[in-house]
Each structure stands twice: as structure tokens, then as C-alpha cells.
Amino acid sequence: MNEIGEYSLIIALAISVYSAIVPVIGEKNGVKSMVKSSEYALLAIFGLHTIASIALLRAFMTNDFSLEYVYSYSSIELAPFYKMSAFWAGQKGSLLLWAWILGLFSIIVVIQNRNKNRKLMPYVTSMLSVVLVLFGTLMVFASPVFGKMPAMPPDGHGLNPMLQNPGMIFHPPTLYVGFVAFTIPFAFAMAALLSNQLGDIWIRTTRRWTIFAWLFLTFGNLLGANWAYVELGWGGYWAWDPVENASFMPWLTGTAYLHSVMIQEKKNMLRTWNMVLVALTFILTIFGTFLTRSGMISSVHSFGETTVGMYFLVFLFMIIIFSAYLIITRLPLLRGEHELDSIISREASFLFNNLLLIGAAFTVFWGTMFPMISELVRGEKITVGPPFFNMVMVPIGITLLLLTGICPLIAWRKASVKNFKKNFLTPGLLTLAGSITVVVMGVHDFLPWISFTVCIFVGATISTEIMRGVFARMSGGKESFGRAALNLFWKNKRRYGGYIIHIGVVFAFIGFTGSHFNQETEASMRPGDKLTIKDYTLTYYNLKQTQPKETLVHTEATLLVEKGGEKIGYIMPERNTYFLKNIDGSSNPQPTSEVAIHTTYAEDLYVIFASMNEDGTATFKAHINPLVKWIWLGTLLMGLGGILAMWPDRRERKRFEARHTAAS
Amino acid sequence: MENKEPQVPSNERDTANRLSRKKGFNKAQKKFAIGGVILGGAIIYLMITGINASSSYYYTVAEVIAMGDSATSKGLRLEGKVAPGTIEQDTANLKLKFNIIDESEGAIPVFYEGITPDMFQEEIDVVVEGSLNKDGLFVAKRLLTSCPSKYEASKDVKKSI
Numbered sequence: 001m002n003e004i005g006e007y008s009l010i011i012a013l014a015i016s017v018y019s020a021i022v023p024v025i026g027e028k029n030g031v032k033s034m035v036k037s038s039e040y041a042l043l044a045i046f047g048l049h050t051i052a053s054i055a056l057l058r059a060f061m062t063n064d065f066s067l068e069y070v071y072s073y074s075s076i077e078l079a080p081f082y083k084m085s086a087f088w089a090g091q092k093g094s095l096l097l098w099a100w101i102l103g104l105f106s107i108i109v110v111i112q113n114r115n116k117n118r119k120l121m122p123y124v125t126s127m128l129s130v131v132l133v134l135f136g137t138l139m140v141f142a143s144p145v146f147g148k149m150p151a152m153p154p155d156g157h158g159l160n161p162m163l164q165n166p167g168m169i170f171h172p173p174t175l176y177v178g179f180v181a182f183t184i185p186f187a188f189a190m191a192a193l194l195s196n197q198l199g200d201i202w203i204r205t206t207r208r209w210t211i212f213a214w215l216f217l218t219f220g221n222l223l224g225a226n227w228a229y230v231e232l233g234w235g236g237y238w239a240w241d242p243v244e245n246a247s248f249m250p251w252l253t254g255t256a257y258l259h260s261v262m263i264q265e266k267k268n269m270l271r272t273w274n275m276v277l278v279a280l281t282f283i284l285t286i287f288g289t290f291l292t293r294s295g296m297i298s299s300v301h302s303f304g305e306t307t308v309g310m311y312f313l314v315f316l317f318m319i320i321i322f323s324a325y326l327i328i329t330r331l332p333l334l335r336g337e338h339e340l341d342s343i344i345s346r347e348a349s350f351l352f353n354n355l356l357l358i359g360a361a362f363t364v365f366w367g368t369m370f371p372m373i374s375e376l377v378r379g380e381k382i383t384v385g386p387p388f389f390n391m392v393m394v395p396i397g398i399t400l401l402l403l404t405g406i407c408p409l410i411a412w413r414k415a416s417v418k419n420f421k422k423n424f425l426t427p428g429l430l431t432l433a434g435s436i437t438v439v440v441m442g443v444h445d446f447l448p449w450i451s452f453t454v455c456i457f458v459g460a461t462i463s464t465e466i467m468r469g470v471f472a473r474m475s476g477g478k479e480s481f482g483r484a485a486l487n488l489f490w491k492n493k494r495r496y497g498g499y500i501i502h503i504g505v506v507f508a509f510i511g512f513t514g515s516h517f518n519q520e521t522e523a524s525m526r527p528g529d530k531l532t533i534k535d536y537t538l539t540y541y542n543l544k545q546t547q548p549k550e551t552l553v554h555t556e557a558t559l560l561v562e563k564g565g566e567k568i569g570y571i572m573p574e575r576n577t578y579f580l581k582n583i584d585g586s587s588n589p590q591p592t593s594e595v596a597i598h599t600t601y602a603e604d605l606y607v608i609f610a611s612m613n614e615d616g617t618a619t620f621k622a623h624i625n626p627l628v629k630w631i632w633l634g635t636l637l638m639g640l641g642g643i644l645a646m647w648p649d650r651r652e653r654k655r656f657e658a659r660h661t662a663a664s
Numbered sequence: 665m666e667n668k669e670p671q672v673p674s675n676e677r678d679t680a681n682r683l684s685r686k687k688g689f690n691k692a693q694k695k696f697a698i699g700g701v702i703l704g705g706a707i708i709y710l711m712i713t714g715i716n717a718s719s720s721y722y723y724t725v726a727e728v729i730a731m732g733d734s735a736t737s738k739g740l741r742l743e744g745k746v747a748p749g750t751i752e753q754d755t756a757n758l759k760l761k762f763n764i765i766d767e768s769e770g771a772i773p774v775f776y777e778g779i780t781p782d783m784f785q786e787e788i789d790v791v792v793e794g795s796l797n798k799d800g801l802f803v804a805k806r807l808l809t810s811c812p813s814k815y816e817a818s819k820d821v822k823k824s825i
Contacts, residue, residue, distance in 0.1 A: 233782075339690055339692070339693060340690070340692040340693050340696055341692055342692050343692050343695040343696055343699070345692075348692070348696055351696060351700075352696075352699065352700075352703070355700050355703055355704070356703065359703065359704065359707040362707075363707065363711055366711060367714075370715070370719075371722060380721060380722075381721070381722035381723075382719045382720070382721055382722065383719065383720055383721075383722055383741055384714065384715055384718050384719050385718045385719075385720065385793070386718075387714065387717060387718035388711075388714040388715055388717070388718040388719075389714075391710055391713065391714040391717065391718070392707065392710040392711050392714050395706075395710060396707065399703075522758060522778070522779060524755060524756045524757070524758065590782075590783070591782045591783075592782055593782055608779070610779040610780075611755060611779070611780070613755035613756060614755065615755070615756060617755070617756055619755060619758065619779065621779055
């Protein structure tokens with residue numbers, strides 16, 4: 001079965017070389033069958049990748065430790081669920097999963113476009129195949145998925161206990177889906193350039209893919225943050241680590257792209273800019289992968305230096321040169337048909353949004369690469385820490401959020417001052433009242449105050465906007481309030497989906513701002529000792545130790561929690577010591593702490609069982625992290641809004657088709 | 665706030681517009697450029713102050729020893745291994761001392777106060793951030809252990825393979 005998997009990958013690579021070259025030749029010479037055969041080739045590649053994936057999965061489920069990859073990430077005792085997830089615990093399986101997802105998306109694209117975009121499709125097929133060639137090469141030559149152990153070991157090394165957590169199971173695939181999905185708009189953009197089909201068809205066709213990619217990238221990042229928070233046990237969710245930054249950069253440019261394509265759709269402006277953004281986003285997904293796989297930048301997530309880094313670097317340069325060449329040679333054709341009419345217009349607010357997002361991406365890039373840059377320029381390796389990122393990104397973030405609030409207040413093209421005043425009045429008053437309330441509630445520092453105020457402002461403008469829409473519907477027909485609200489959202493899915501996402505962003509910002517008020521304290525205690533933090537008192541009660549299986553020692557501490565003198569319950573942080581087996585039969589203890597979190601909308605009480613000491617004491621660390629729950633709540637809202645914005649809309653398609661036929 | 669889209673076929677508009685376009689920038693574009701320059705300038709200003717405020721210098725153990733007293737003034741980031749047999753831990757008061765070494769001959773004593781990471785043990789790779797005091801003791805504000813990689817088999821496994 002392993003051999004079948006191995007051969008499948010080799011054949012898939014050969015086929016992807018075929019489907020990268022042949023459709024372009026077919027299109028140039030007008031041979032339709034060549035184009036069609038390449039589309040079937042994509043189908044074959046997906047089938048072969050599926051076979052290889054089943055083979056690897058089978059190896060995991062049957063404890064086939066003759067495979068180096070299975071040996072490294074699994075063991076006999078591992079729960080079946082985690083054996084399945086060990087598939088993508090390491091690099092080789094991740095590559096296979098990545099390629100499989102890309103194959104899946106490719107055939108969806110082929111099916112979606114079987115009767116349309118026939119001028120674009122040969123190039124789309126070719127571009128997708130080029131990326132498949134990269135992954136095929138990696139899986140066959142650089143990092144063979146079905147590589148063997150010299151001898152069959154009796155048991156596997158086991159899965160890193162930190163990966164034995166639901167958050168970690170879904171975080172990597174979610175991120176991969178986001179990364180991979182951005183390949184689709186990129187492939188269409190390049191196809192548009194190659195075939196000189198530079199209208200907005202490629203953008204319309206990939207609109208849903210773009211939102212989909214963005215949504216998964218957002219979820220992937222936030223699931224990672226959530227995993228870090230509940231599993232890593234250092235009290236926070238984001239540390240500006242290079243690996244986090246690597247997936248944050250394409251998110252920033254992807255967000256810019258998501259907004260600027262709307263300007264092209266509505267106003268036919270920014271056509272060059274959109275090409276640049278979609279190429280940049282795709283390049284950053286590859287760059288991010290390169291960064292984390294090459295070992296070039298040291299990170300707390302040491303990924304191990306692997307040979308795949310070089311391949312990514314070469315591919316990266318090829319893509320940069322290729323897309324830059326295409327865009328530059330097509331510049332005259334890409335000129336938009338409209339210019340900016342006024343600085344107080346929705347277009348202008350989108351442009352500033354783009355500017356800030358690109359500024360943010362540049363900041364993250366600069367901060368992440370600073371050790372390398374400084375070494376090149378000054379000969380000294382200098383690193384910048386989280387304070388650098390916070391100092392630059394917080395003002396950028398708040399300004400961006402402010403734009404989110406201003407945007408619905410101003411019209412396309414040119415907003416009249418009268419109109420602006422009328423729109424601004426209600427939310428302005430609400431914001432003033434809210435802002436004063438925030439001060440009264442005890443926020444006296446400037447940054448959190450301005451951040452909360454902007455959050456309230458955005459919330460107020462969006463809800464005013466929604467209410468206006470609802471009342472307009474109610475006065476027009478005989479719709480009840482609920483009916484009107486439902487219709488409003490359902491009949492303008494894109495717009496109101498967008499608003500829901502923005503509300504989610506506001507929630508997330510409320511949560512981020514809460515970190516300004518974080519508190520922490522630590523103590524070594526004996527049973528009966530107390531620890532106080534804010535208005536909480538924790539009394540260390542007892543310790544329970546069990547050994548549920550041979551390779552795991554489980555210790556659970558119980559602490560009584562009182563808030564303001566009133567008992568609210570017990571909190572039970574844990575420590576687990578796992579014994580990962582080495583090939584010679586020895587094992588290393590690997591302790592991990594499982595934090596306990598008592599969460600409310602106001603704040604999280606976050607308790608870490610840091611160590612058990614020889615003198616009989618136990619060390620605990622307690623954090624008060626205000627408003628963290630709002631981040632996860634915001635994530636949910638963003639997902640909901642994204643789904644609404646993506647939902648197929650017949651009315652919209654009709655509008656598009658009407659315009660499309662009128663244009664041609 | 666309904667936005668009516670113009671219904672002129674886009675190709676015609678396109679050509680007409682391209683023919684009639686004047687060279688140079690209009691007023692709104694100029695204003696946008698000014699706004700953009702201000703925003704860009706603000707971001708760059710923040711970046712420069714941010715770098716000055718939070719940079720720490722990467723050095724190896726040997727380099728810090730070679731610098732002697734001149735190493736004491738700035739923020740440092742040292743990477744190395746925990747020297748075996750040098751860990752002194754006062755768990756009740758959360759104090760920790762150990763020597764950090766690398767491939768060179770030298771060793772630097774490190775002092776850290778706070779919770780030690782789960783993975784901390786002899787011969788593990790660590791990163792310490794902090795500064796060197798006059799007595800040559802490295803006072804670490806942060807102590808990081810490289811997580812056993814998420815994606816690769818840990819080093820001792822590789823060796824044993």
C-alpha cells in the first residue's frame with residue numbers, strides 16, 4: 001500500500017507537468033482537445049493524491065512504523081482520533097494535505113467553469129498545475145512522504161502532547177485551506193493577464209473564492225491564537241512570533257485585496273493595483289511557508305532546517321519575476337476608466353484602508369526580517385520584540401477601525417457635507433455618550449480609551465445604518481420589524497455580510513484592548529495557602545496524581561476560587577508528564593501544563609500549575625485577562641458574516657449577467 | 665444610501681475615458697497623495713521609534729565574552745544550550761541560575777526570576793533576553809525554550825535514527 005502511495009505521487013507529478021504545459025499550447029494553436037485533456041489531468045491528479053492520502057492514513061491507523069513519518073508522529077497507544085490528525089502533524093503530511101486541497105479546489109474550478117470563461121481556463125489550468133508541480137516535486141524529491149525507516153521499530157515516537165488538543169488539530173488545515181484558496185484568485189489574475197481578458201470577469205469569477213480564502217485565513221490565525229491561549233499556557237494568545245507573522249502578512253494583503261476589488265467592480269478603478277495585491281498575497285503565502293520551513297528566521301517554533309526551504313525560495317523568485325513581468329507589460333491595458341472624484345468618498349476611504357493594510361504588512365515584514373536586514377546593513381543581528389509591533393500596529397489598527405466606521409457614512413464618488421452631517425449625527429451622539437461612559441467606568445489611559453471609543457463609534461454607525469434600512473423597509477411595505485430585518489440582510493447579502501464581519505472585528509478589538517488591563521501574579525504554595533489577584537482569592541486545596549496509562553502521569557491541583565469574598569467554585573489546573581519513546585526503548589519525560597480558565601464576558605481568570613517542587617510546595621501563576629472572550633465571539637461573527645456574504649445570490653448573478661452581456 | 669451604478673456598457677466608457685483623459689493628477693488624487701504621504705510618514709516614524717525602543721542584539725556566547733564590559737549597556741539576546749550540572753533552582757522563590765554555553769569554550773552565568781518553561785532541562789536549547797550586569801551575570805527578563813518542533817521529529821530522535 002505504501003508503494004502504491006509512492007507511485008501515485010510520482011505519476012501525479014508527471015501529469016501535473018503535462019497539464020502545466022499542454023493547455024497553453026492547445027490554446028495558442030486552437031486545439032480544444034488539448035485544453036480539455038488538461039482539465040481531466042487535474043481530475044487525475046486529485047484522484048492520485050487521494051490514493052496517496054488514503055495510503056498514508058492507512059499507515060497511521062495500522063501503526064505501520066516502517067514509515068519514518070508514521071514513526072515520528074504516532075505510537076500504538078495514541079487515540080485513533082489523534083492518529084488521524086498526526087497525518088498533518090509534520091511537514092511531509094502537511095505537504096500532502098496541501099497538495100490534496102489544491103487538487104480538490106482545482107477540480108471545483110474546472111467544474112464551475114466547464115461552460116464559461118473558456119478563454120481564461122487554459123491559463124488557469126496551467127497556473128494551478130505549476131503550483132501542483134512544486135508540491136509534487138517536494139513530495140517526491142525533497143521530502144519523500146513515504147520515506148522508510150532502516151528497520152521496523154516496535155513502537156512509534158509518539159505525538160507531541162501539545163498537539164493533542166482539538167485546537168491544534170483544526171488550526172493547521174484551516175490555515176492551509178486559506179493559503180491554498182488564495183491560489184485560485186491568483187491563477188485567474190495571471191490567466192487574465194496572459195490572455196488579455198482584463199475586464200472584471202476574473203474578479204467576479206473569483207469573488208467567492210476570495211472571501212472563502214480570507215475567511216479560512218482569519219479562522220486559521222484565530223484558531224492558532226486560541227490554541228496558544230488554552231494550550232501553551234503563557235497567558236497570552238499572540239506573541240508576534242515569526243511563524244505567526246508569516247500567516248498574518250498574507251492576511252493583511254488579502255484583506256486589502258478583498259476591499260479593493262469592490263472598487264474595481266463598482267467603479268472600474270484600481271485595476272493594476274488589484275493585480276499587484278493578488279500577486280502579493282499569493283507570494284506572501286509562499287514566502288510565509290518558506291520562512292517557517294527554511295529555518296532562516298529563528299523562532300520559538302523551531303521547525304527544524306529542512307531542504308524544502310530552497311525549493312520554496314526558487315519558486316518564490318520565479319513567481320515574483322513572472323507576475324511582475326506580466327503586470328508591467330500589460331500596464332497600458334490595465335488603466336482604469338475612472339479617477340478619484342473626491343477625497344470624501346467611499347472610494348477614498350477604501351484607498352486609505354488599502355494604504356494602512358499595506359503599511360501594516362510592511363511593518364510586520366520589516367519587524368520579522370529585521371535580524372536579517374540589520375545583519376546585512378550593519379553587520380549586527382538585531383531583533384525587535386513585541387513592543388515594536390505593538391507600538392506600530394496598535395495605531396494602524398485603530399485608524400483602520402475608524403475607517404470601518406466612517407465608510408458607511410459617506411457615499412460613493414462624492415459625499416455632500418450636508419449628507420455627511422445627517423448621517424453622522426446619531427452615531428456621533430451615541431459615541432460621545434459611550435466614550436464618557438468608558439471614562440466613568442475607569443478607563444483613564446489614552447490608548448484603551450481611544451480604542452474603546454472607536455469601537456463604539458463603529459458599532460454605532462453600523463447599527464444606525466442597519467436600523468435605517470429596516471425602517472425604510474417597514475415604512476415602504478407592510479413588513480414587521482423582524483421580517484424587515486430578515487429581508488434586509490437576505491436581499492443584500494454581500495453588504496450586510498460585510499457589516500456583520502465588521503461587527504466581529506469590533507468585538508475582536510474590544511478583546512485586544514482588554515490586554516491593556518492584564519494582571520498576573522505567581523506564588524509557591526502549600527495546601528491551605530492563599531493567593532490573591534484583583535478581587536479574586538484562590539485557596540490551594542489539594543493535589544491528585546494518577547497514571548491513566550503507562551506513558552502518562554497526570555496531576556491535578558484543586559483551588560477554591562472566591563470573588564469579592566463570595567465562593568464561585570473550584571478551578572483545576574493540571575500538569576501532565578508524557579513519556580515519548582525513543583528508538584532504543586528509553587523515554588524522555590515531557591511535562592506540559594494544562595491551564596484552567598474561568599471565563600466571563602468581563603474577564604478570564606487563567607491559572608497555570610507551573611511546577612511541583614521538591615519541598616512539597618506547588619507553584620501557581622494566575623492571570624486576569626479582561627475581555628478575551630470577545631475575541632472568540634468576534635471570530636464567530638466574522639464566520640457568520642463571511643458565510644452570508646458568500647451565499648449564492650440569484651439577484652446578484654442576474655445583475656452581473658446583464659452587465660456582462662451589455663459589455664460584450 | 666442606495667448606490668446606482670451607471671449602466672453604460674463598460675467597453676464604450678473605457679475607450680471614451682481613455683481618449684479624453686488628461687495627463688497629470690486631479691485635485692482629489694493630489695489630496696489623496698498628501699494624505700497618503702502623511703500616513704506613510706507616520707507609520708515610518710512609528711517604526712523607527714519602535715525599533716529604537718525594543719531592539720535587542722543577537723550575540724553568541726563567545727561574542728559577549730569577547731566584548732567584555734562594552735556588552736553591559738544594551739539589550740541582548742543570547743542563544744545557546746543549558747550547561748549540564750549548572751542548574752540551581754530555588755523553586756519556592758521562583759529563582760533560577762544556570763550557565764549558557766554554545767560550541768565555543770566559554771560559558772555565561774544566567775539569572776532568571778519567574779516561572780521556568782515546562783521544557784527547561786539540561787542541554788536543551790534556550791533563548792535568553794535581558795542584559796549583562798557589571799559582574800558578568802546575565803540577568804534574563806525572558807527565558808524561552810525552543811518548543812520541540814511542531815513539525816519535525818525532535819533532535820534526539822534524529823540522532824538515534
